[in-house]
Every structure is written in structure tokens, then in C-alpha cells.
Amino acid sequence: MLATKDLCFGYEEGEEVLTRINLDFSLGKVTGIVGANGSGKSTLFMNLLGLLKPxxxxVLWQHQGIHYDKAGLYQLRKNVAMVFQDPDQQIFYTDIKSDIAFSLRNLGVSETLIEERLNTVLTLVDAKSFCHKPIQYLSYGQKKRVAIAGALMLDAPCILLDEPTAGLDPKGREHIIQIINKIVAEGKHVVISSHDIDLIYQICDTVYVLDKGQIALSGQPEDVFLHTERIKEAQLTQPWLVKLHVQMGIPLYRTEEALFASAAFLKSESVEKS
Ligand SMILES: Nc1ncnc2c1ncn2[C@@H]1O[C@H](COP(=O)(O)OP(=O)(O)O)[C@@H](O)[C@H]1O
Ligand SMILES: [Mg+2]
Structure with missing residues (x-):
């Protein structure tokens, strides 16, 4: 699986944007990288994808440092795929299916196999109903799903999603969460960068908090987000379920469904007593 060892990166000499980053994505199925704007999330992802060199x-794949020659990067792309924050950065064709199929077609894969894989990824991102439309007629959320489909085409075991819910309305956000769950159910490792703290708390099993290019905290979300002061220092807020716990003494729940189920239980108990 993908990992980094003491990764440092700067765009200009003497100005470090990432400092001694140690990550191991084999620790969780869904890993979250949380950080305020400018903390270095996208820069980190571009290093992980070999687009930038530490x-x-x-950057390690299966404990081996990646190679930056053509063969090394080709190997990395078979294992690690990324969905950029802005779908327009990723989508080049007006025709959606051609865009999604690009990576496989480029490898000379047969049209029968391409069609099969297209069918699978279009179903996964729920894009079958609009995949015949030209790309410019799609909503932002739909474009986002097309970009995810494109990244899934090569069936890489590790998928990086840079700010997957940024700019989406609640319905679009919920849709992306469902898609992430489906990708995880396929046995892939998913890495999400975000400052949507509630999203990270809800769906990640491992979290790294990035503060000015350094890992400030790491571990399981229910431990990491209890560090009230350090989270604040990193210019982030705690997930609302953690706030309820810290400020009101309510037990720490991982999901709002768990909280509401227990609230319903308490209510039924008090009705019984009265
Ligand atoms: N192409 C670039 N050239 C120089 N500095 C950059 C470039 N891209 C990002 N930066 C700087 O690197 C830092 C981290 O940015 P970025 O990785 O985009 O953070 P995030 O994705 O967490 O918002 C910021 O200070 C940003 O201004
Ligand atoms: Mg970014």
C-alpha cells in the first residue's frame, strides 16, 4: 500500500510546504487528511501521485521507493489514482464516455473490455442516466462523478480524492459519500483530503491532521478530534458530534444515526416511566 517516509517538499528552494510527512495508508480502509486551506493537502496528493517529486x-509503494522514470510512474498509476478537486482539471473530452475510457483506450485495451469496465464504473457513480449528454450540460456534482468514474477505470487499489465534497450541495455531498462507501466495499483503499471535518469524522477510520505542512495529529478519528486545542491551533473545528461530547458530556457517537437512535431510546424510556 501507499506510504511516505520523511517526505519534505517545497515549490521554491528554502520554502518548505511539507515537512517530514510520514503516512501509512495500509492502516485504514478510508484515511482522511484534514487541514485548513493552504495546509498542503493538494501538494501532498501531487507528491503521492508522482506529479511532484519530494x-x-x-513516497513508497509496498515498502519500495517509487521511481520517477516512465516505467516507474506507469507502475504507480496502475496502483494509485487521483480525483482532483476541480473536475474541469481532469475532464478533457466533451463526450463523457470517451473521457472516462481514455486511460484504458490509451493502453490499447480491447473495446469489449472497455465497454464492460465503462458499464461498471458508470453504474458505481450513478452516471448512466446522463452519460450521453455533452459534458458542458452537466451540473458540478455530475462532473465530479464523471471525474471519479475516470479515476476508477484502471481499477487501481488506492484512490485519492482531493476535497471530494467541496462546492457540493447536501444532496451532492450525500451522493459522494455513497460512492465512497461503494468504492471501499470493492476492497479499495480510499484517501480523502478535506476541511469538511464532519465528513472525515463520519467516513474515515484513520485520520491525519495537517497543520502548515506538518502532521499535527494522527490516529482514529474518535481520539484525534478530542484534542480540542490542537485542532483549533490547526485552524479547524471539531466535528459536531465531538463538540456535543466535549461540551455537553453526551457520549461520543460516530454517526448522527447512532446519536438519534439512542435519543429515541431515552425518549421511549422516559415515556414508559411517566
Ligand atoms: N504551484 C505552486 N507554486 C508555489 N506555491 C504553491 C503552489 N501551489 C500551492 N502553493 C502553496 O503551497 C501551500 C500549500 O498549498 P496547497 O497544497 O494547495 O494546500 P491545500 O490543498 O491544503 O489548500 C500554500 O501556501 C500555497 O500557497
Ligand atoms: Mg487543495
Missing amino acids: TSGE
């Missing part, structure tokens, strides 16, 4: 330290 100034020092390494």
Missing part, C-alpha cells in the same frame, strides 16, 4: 524523503 525534495527529500520518499
Whole structure:
């Protein structure tokens, strides 16, 4: 699985944007990288994908440092796929199916196999109803799903999603959560960068908090987000379920469904007593 060892990176000499980053995505199925704007999330992802090269330290795949020659990067792309924050950065064709199929067609895969895989990924992102439309007629959320489909085409075991819910309305956000759950159910590792703290708390089993290019905290979300002061220092807020716990002494729930189920239980108990 993907990992980094003491990764440092700067766009300009002497100005470090990422400092000694150690990550191991084999620790969880869904890993969250949370950080305020400018904390280095996208820069980190571009290092993980080999688009940027660390100034020092390494990106590792199965414990081996990646190679930056054509063969090494080809190998990495078979294992790691990324969905950029802005779908327009990723979608090049007006025709949706051609865009999604690009990576496989580029590899010379047969049209029968391409059609099969297209069918699978279009179903997964729920895009079959609009995949015949030209790309410019799609909503932002639909474009986002097309970009995810494109990244899934090569069936890489590790998928990086940079700010997957940014700019989406609640319905679009919920849709992306469902898609992430489906990708995880296929046995893939998913890494999500976001400052949507409630999203990270809800769906990640491992979290790294990035503050000015350094890992400030890491571990399971229910532990990491209890560090009230450090979270604030990183210019983030705690997930609302954690706030309820810290400020009102309510037990720590991982999902709002769990909280509401227990609230319903308490209500039924008090009705019985009265
Ligand atoms: N192409 C670039 N050239 C120089 N500095 C950059 C470039 N891209 C990002 N930065 C700087 O690197 C830092 C981290 O940015 P970024 O990785 O985009 O953070 P995030 O994704 O967490 O918002 C910021 O200070 C940003 O201004
Ligand atoms: Mg970013």
C-alpha cells in the first residue's frame, strides 16, 4: 500500500510546504487528511501521485521507493489514482464516455473490455442516466462523478480524492459519500483530503491532521478530534458530534444515526416511566 517516509517538499528552494510527512495508508480502509486551506493537502496528493517529486524523503509503494522514470510512474498509476478537486482539471473530452475510457483506450485495451469496465464504473457513480449528454450540460456534482468514474477505470487499489465534497450541495455531498462507501466495499483503499471535518469524522477510520505542512495529529478519528486545542491551533473545528461530547458530556457517537437512535431510546424510556 501507499506510504511516505520523511517526505519534505517545497515549490521554491528554502520554502518548505511539507515537512517530514510520514503516512501509512495500509492502516485504514478510508484515511482522511484534514487541514485548513493552504495546509498542503493538494501538494501532498501531487507528491503521492508522482506529479511532484519530494525534495527529500520518499513516497513508497509496498515498502519500495517509487521511481520517477516512465516505467516507474506507469507502475504507480496502475496502483494509485487521483480525483482532483476541480473536475474541469481532469475532464478533457466533451463526450463523457470517451473521457472516462481514455486511460484504458490509451493502453490499447480491447473495446469489449472497455465497454464492460465503462458499464461498471458508470453504474458505481450513478452516471448512466446522463452519460450521453455533452459534458458542458452537466451540473458540478455530475462532473465530479464523471471525474471519479475516470479515476476508477484502471481499477487501481488506492484512490485519492482531493476535497471530494467541496462546492457540493447536501444532496451532492450525500451522493459522494455513497460512492465512497461503494468504492471501499470493492476492497479499495480510499484517501480523502478535506476541511469538511464532519465528513472525515463520519467516513474515515484513520485520520491525519495537517497543520502548515506538518502532521499535527494522527490516529482514529474518535481520539484525534478530542484534542480540542490542537485542532483549533490547526485552524479547524471539531466535528459536531465531538463538540456535543466535549461540551455537553453526551457520549461520543460516530454517526448522527447512532446519536438519534439512542435519543429515541431515552425518549421511549422516559415515556414508559411517566
Ligand atoms: N504551484 C505552486 N507554486 C508555489 N506555491 C504553491 C503552489 N501551489 C500551492 N502553493 C502553496 O503551497 C501551500 C500549500 O498549498 P496547497 O497544497 O494547495 O494546500 P491545500 O490543498 O491544503 O489548500 C500554500 O501556501 C500555497 O500557497
Ligand atoms: Mg487543495
